[in-house]
Amino acid sequence: MTAEAKPLSELRVLVPRGGTWGNLVATALREQGAHTVIAPLVDFAPTSEEERLIEVLKLLESGHYDWMTATSATVVDVLAHHNAVIHPNTRVAAVGEATIQAFSDAGYQVSRTPSDENHTTAGLLEVWPEIDTGEVLRVLTLRSDVAKPVLTSGLIDRGHDVTQVVAFRTIGVPASAHIREDVESGRINALLVASARIGREVAAQFPKLPPETIVACVGPHTHMEAVAAGLRHSPSHQNSAAKRALIETVESAIDQSDMLD
Structure with a gap:
């Protein structure tokens, strides 16, 4: 063409x-x-949960969490802003092409993503076998102030130990x-x-x-x-x-x- x-x-x-x-x-x-x-x-800015975010990022670096989830590429920016890293034993589940690409570009492997047929947060829960074994997992969910906590609710309903933090808000x-x-x-x-x-x-x-x-x-x-x-x-x-x-x-x-x- x-x-x-x-x-x-x-x-x-x-x-x-x-x-x-x-x-x-x-x-x-x-x-x-x-x-x-x-x-x-638009850009991202801190929320009222900034002190709590710093605390959980320290736990993330220590390997406290089995998994972390993200539905926005901005989560990677938040990690970089705080000079935080994901412990090698903590696996990442992500939704969204830009989100997945941002984690990959930052050097992190994404272990679970939704299927192409249902690339949504609900779709991720359907193709995540580790959350249905009966083992209680420690999961960190970092999200924006406008994102709906679909993943958090789905994981809690399955009995997992979920730490949810509003990691950023969007400003003009x-x-x-x-x-x-x-x-x-x-x-x-x-x-x-x-x-x-x-x-x-x-x-x-x-x-x-x-x-x-x-x-x-x-x-x-x-x-x-x-x-x-x-x-x-x-x-x-x-x-x-x-x-x-x-x-x-x-x-x-x-x-x-x-x-x-």
Whole structure:
């Protein structure tokens, strides 16, 4: 397929998250012809459980836990921020392509992941034989302030000793003056909205979008929350081929579980 024939060849897309997530998404978009600009509009910050987090990270390094779970690539950033490491005897169970890739890039082996047919937190519980042997396992679950504790509930229901810590929360990051200028002028002519939190940032930071700018919200919940936050875009793009191709490309590269902040 030539560059001219690719479905996203006329788009310069703002990718609103960095790290492993941003790189995976940007690569997929470029393969479809898009020019990408990675400009994180969200980042992670400590929560009220920071002291408890430091305590459990020390236990993690000591090998206290049999397993740890993660459903966000940001967990790897949290480990790096605290200079924490996972003991070699502690195995990792993870959900989400970006999450799995982030652990791999950091040098950690992921021992359990969901199947391709059901790549969700509930799906992980279905293909995790060690949790159904009758042995009580010590499991550390690190998650964001917006993630639903599906894994925690499933493990507790099976009788395991689960330590759950809200390890980070998501905060907005102001775009640079250069990025704002490119968006407002239309030089960046497509915005990717991959979560409700990002939708709120896009609505607040770019209140006057050019009519030709495509705003692609991944998932109905994200779209609903973004509109509620005041995000507006041209109705003419609702069923455009470019917008559909943009969303489909992102969904092919990133699991739904990776869309949460």
